Amino acid sequence: MSFPKVGATAFGYEIARQFDINVLKTRPSLVPLRFADSNHAALSGLATETIARCGAQEFRENILFTHRGLSGPAVLQISNYRNPRQAVVFDLLPDTDVRELLETNRDANRKIKNLLSSYLPQRLVNEILPGPASDLSLGNAPVEVLEQVANLFNSWEVKFSDTEGWHKAEVTLGGVDTDELSSKTMESKKVPGLYFIGEVVDVTGWQGGYNFQWAWSRGFACGQSV
Ligand SMILES: Cc1cc2nc3c(=O)[nH]c(=O)nc-3n(C[C@H](O)[C@H](O)[C@H](O)COP(=O)(O)OP(=O)(O)OC[C@H]3O[C@@H](n4cnc5c(N)ncnc54)[C@H](O)[C@@H]3O)c2cc1C
Incomplete structure (x- = not known):
């Protein structure tokens, strides 16, 4: 077929x-997958290395943002295992414990988004970071915000509505x-x-x-x- x-x-x-x-x-x-409820069309064309996880299966490869969803080897591989009702979880910084990274730089007079942009493309950081956290400096950010940010980048949960067919x-x-x-x-x-x-x-x-x-x-x- x-x-x-x-x-x-x-x-x-x-x-x-x-x-x-x-x-x-x-x-x-x-097969490439389509986002269920988010639209990251602004990131179309951007590729980054991740670990994609679904159940017990994981693949460390690139993802590629498309106009409607994600493609790239990590997504194609995980599509074989995807349960349509289950989210796929991506570690966007596979070699970095983001919680530890943020904590280590806690005193620095530096914005969260600027620190993360030295590890990932800035466009991606701006898109994924929740609005309120975006402009906070590491010194002032509440612990809950740091945890939320770490979780987003080490365990980015994505729901897909469908495949590209x-x-x-x-x-x-x-x-x-x-x-x-x-x-x-x-x-x-x-x-x-x-x-x-x-x-x-x-x-x-x-x-x-x-x-x-x-x-x-x-x-x-x-x-x-x-
Ligand atoms: C874009 C793409 C990339 C791929 N990349 C890889 C890869 O990197 N590695 C990998 O392992 N697999 C890859 N695959 C999968 C791989 O191509 C298939 O698993 C493999 O070709 C299947 O071989 P097959 O002989 O069973 O079927 P097919 O290769 O589909 O051959 C079936 C043949 O039967 C013919 N046919 C259909 N109906 C009739 C009829 N009524 N009478 C006579 N002939 C008919 C068709 O025209 C076709 O030539 C890829 C597939 C695609 C589409």
Whole structure:
């Protein structure tokens, strides 16, 4: 289903259903995501290294702001694991304990935003920092504000409403149920002579060649059998 402009269609799923073979719900993945309730269009084009977390899964890679949401390798990878009802949490300063950084500079006569701008692009700091904290100096900021700021930058919670859809997705989550297939040959257990390999099967890998590897190695295994 993903990337229809290169010729992808639902043909494989239709064949499976025609033979009463179970197909698990499909959805676009390795795909950019759209913000649910925030608009950071001003940051469009900006990239920064983060750790993206969702449940037990995390990826340390770049994120890229788009007009409507986020893309970049960290977001594509986490899209494979995203539960649509759950926020994705980004550590915008993966090597820095922001609470400690703010505390260490507590006496300095320096604004919070200026300190953070020496670690991150200023546009990003201005966009993420809550209004009241923006102009406070580190010396005057109440502890609760420092905690709030630290939390925002080390654990930026983002809710996404949707993905950018099939035309931007590199892979399809879901597909032909692996329980229906021989793991040695990929032949259907119900329909001798019918094989499913590659993307159409309910197997999805990370970015970085795992999906090609799956498609090619299953093609080889199937080829040995036919
Ligand atoms: C933009 C993009 C980037 C990607 N980057 C990576 C990456 O870096 N690493 C990675 O591992 N994976 C990547 N993938 C995923 C990877 O391309 C797929 O997982 C892989 O190509 C799946 O191989 P496949 O042979 O199962 O299906 P496909 O490559 O989709 O091949 C299916 C073929 O069947 C043809 N076809 C469709 N219907 C019919 C029909 N009725 N009759 C005859 N032929 C038909 C289609 O035209 C197509 O050529 C990327 C995908 C996209 C879209």
